[in-house]
Amino acid sequence: xxxxxxxxxxxxxxxxxxxxxxxxxxxxxxxxxxxxxxxxxxxxxxxxxxxxxxxxxxxxxxxxxxxxxxxxxxxxxxxxxxxxxxxxxxxxxxxxxxxxxxxxxxxxxxxxxxxxxxxxxxxxxxxxxxxxxxxxxxxxxxxxxxxxxxxxxxxxxxxxxxxxxxxxxxxxxxxxxxxxxxxxxxxxxxxxxxxxxxxxxxxxxxxxxxxxxxxxxxxxxxxxxxxxxxxxxxxxxxxxxxxxxxxxxxxxxxxxxxxxxxxxxxxxxxxxxxxxxxxxxxxxxxxxxxxxxxxxxxxxxxxxxxxxxxxx
Numbered sequence: 001x002x003x004x005x006x007x008x009x010x011x012x013x014x015x016x017x018x019x020x021x022x023x024x025x026x027x028x029x030x031x032x033x034x035x036x037x038x039x040x041x042x043x044x045x046x047x048x049x050x051x052x053x054x055x056x057x058x059x060x061x062x063x064x065x066x067x068x069x070x071x072x073x074x075x076x077x078x079x080x081x082x083x084x085x086x087x088x089x090x091x092x093x094x095x096x097x098x099x100x101x102x103x104x105x106x107x108x109x110x111x112x113x114x115x116x117x118x119x120x121x122x123x124x125x126x127x128x129x130x131x132x133x134x135x136x137x138x139x140x141x142x143x144x145x146x147x148x149x150x151x152x153x154x155x156x157x158x159x160x161x162x163x164x165x166x167x168x169x170x171x172x173x174x175x176x177x178x179x180x181x182x183x184x185x186x187x188x189x190x191x192x193x194x195x196x197x198x199x200x201x202x203x204x205x206x207x208x209x210x211x212x213x214x215x216x217x218x219x220x221x222x223x224x225x226x227x228x229x230x231x232x233x234x235x236x237x238x239x240x241x242x243x244x245x246x247x248x249x250x251x252x253x254x255x256x257x258x259x260x261x262x263x264x265x266x267x268x269x270x271x272x273x274x275x276x277x278x279x280x281x282x283x284x285x286x287x288x289x290x291x292x293x294x295x296x297x298x299x300x301x302x303x304x305x306x307x308x309x310x311x312x
Contacts, residue, residue, distance in 0.1 A: 038067045039089075045080040046235035052088040052095050057295045060145040061099025062106040065119045072123045076130050082242055083234045085227055086153065087137040092296060094138045095146030097168065098177070100280055101289065108268060115257055120145070121264045124152035124178055125257055129250060131243030133234050137227045138163040138205075139220065143298060148178025151187070154246065155230075156214040158205035159223045165208050169267075171200040171302025172283060173275040177267025182255035188212040202299045279305050 037054040050071055052058050075084055088094045098107075113122025127134055127149075134153040136142075141164045142150050150156045150165065158165070167184075169176045176197065184193035188211045196203060196213070205217035218226055234242065270276055279302075280288075286301055287294040294301050 035063075036067070037064050038071055040071060040074075043231075044235060046082040046239075047231050048075075048081060048084045050084055050086045052086065053090065055090045056093075056292070057289065058088055058090045058093040058095045058140075058146070059097065059099050059289060060095060062102055062110065064099075065110060065123075068123055069113070069119065072126050072130070075132050075134075076126060078132075080239070081132050082237065082239050083133040083135065083231045085135045085137055085231050086149065087227075088140060091140065092162075092292075093140040093146075094136075094142040094163070095149055096141055096295065097144030097146075097298075099289070100284065104268075104271065117257060117261045118264050120178055121260045124148060125260055128152050128154070128254055129247075131239070131246065133242060133246065135227060135231060137223060138165065138214065139223060140164070141166070141296065141298075143168055144176065145178055148176070148180055148183075150214075151180055151183040152178070156208075157223060157227050157230075158208055158214045158217045159220040160205040160217045161220045163205040163208065163214075163217070165203045165213055166200065166299060167197050168200045168298050168302055169270075170198055171299070171305060172279040173270065173273065174280075175263065175266040175270040177264045179255070179260040179263050181263050182259035184213075186253060186255065200299060200302055 035054065037052065039051040039053050041049045041051065043049060054060075054064070075081060108118075110119045113119050113126070115122045115125050117125060133155070135155045135157065136150045136153045138146075138150060138156065138158040139162045140159075143164070143166045147165050147167055167176050167180050175181075180197060181193075184196060187193075188196075192211045196211075203211070203213060205214070208214040209217040216226075271280075282305055283294065283301060288298075288301075289295070
């Protein structure tokens with residue numbers, strides 16, 4: 001088994017201004033190289049595992065984008081790869097929300113990807129359309145970007161005891177940016193999609209299975225073995241047949257790219273509004289991105305924010 005780290009090329013950004021630099025901001029004096037946040041293990045030429053590794057909370061930020069892009073590009077181009085499994089080695093967290101510390105310009109200043117979309121939605125669209133089967137193994141919180149990466153993947157399996165999925169953004173006056181408004185109604189129907197998106201509440205593994213958010217919810221002790229056996233089975237099949245079947249399923253099931261792009265544009269607009277600035281500022285003061293209790297009980301804390309009047 002070959003193990004490697006996919007390293008990003010960006011440096012940690014200076015953080016000032018907006019909600020993306022409101023609290024916990026570092027200066028740009030002596031900025032250290034960005035952490036390597038993604039590990040890739042080649043189980044076999046046909047089967048990779050991509051492990052998310054950004055402790056303590058697996059927060060996704062602009063420094064993660066080039067690292068994930070390396071992975072997505074490798075998935076698209078490898079002639080032997082048939083299946084890739086995304087998991088996490090950070091206890092309690094699969095992948096969480098976007099990083100609100102770097103200045104917003106660190107995100108909006110990034111060039112578009114090959115689809116013409118901004119980088120995050122670009123990578124999620126490319127993952128959905130890649131001629132490789134993508135599977136997520138969810139143990140811990142899949143919040144915001146974690147939910148959106150899961151939705152962009154072909155199959156989702158969750159720990160019954162430890163998985164939590166959520167699109168928490170409405171509680172902070174935000175619009176989700178990674179495409180859940182386009183993807184969730186196609187998976188679970190309009191009413192349940194609106195329940196997920198408009199309550200911002202936590203969805204456990206069993207409810208996620210019942211709603212169609214995930215393929216299956218499994219006892220935690222069985223999750224790894226089940227996903228590994230499934231991946232190995234798919235890895236043994238013909239690559240061209242896999243790619244052709246996936247492409248034909250994509251047609252009636254995937255949203256058009258412009259729907260994903262519209263969600264990202266709405267997110268960028270929403271994060272600049274005074275209401276969102278105020279709510280994110282409140283969450284940062286409570287300990288967002290620093291305090292385990294806030295990250296593990298984010299639905300509770302957003303529910304406690306109440307209505308925010310930016311004029312007061």
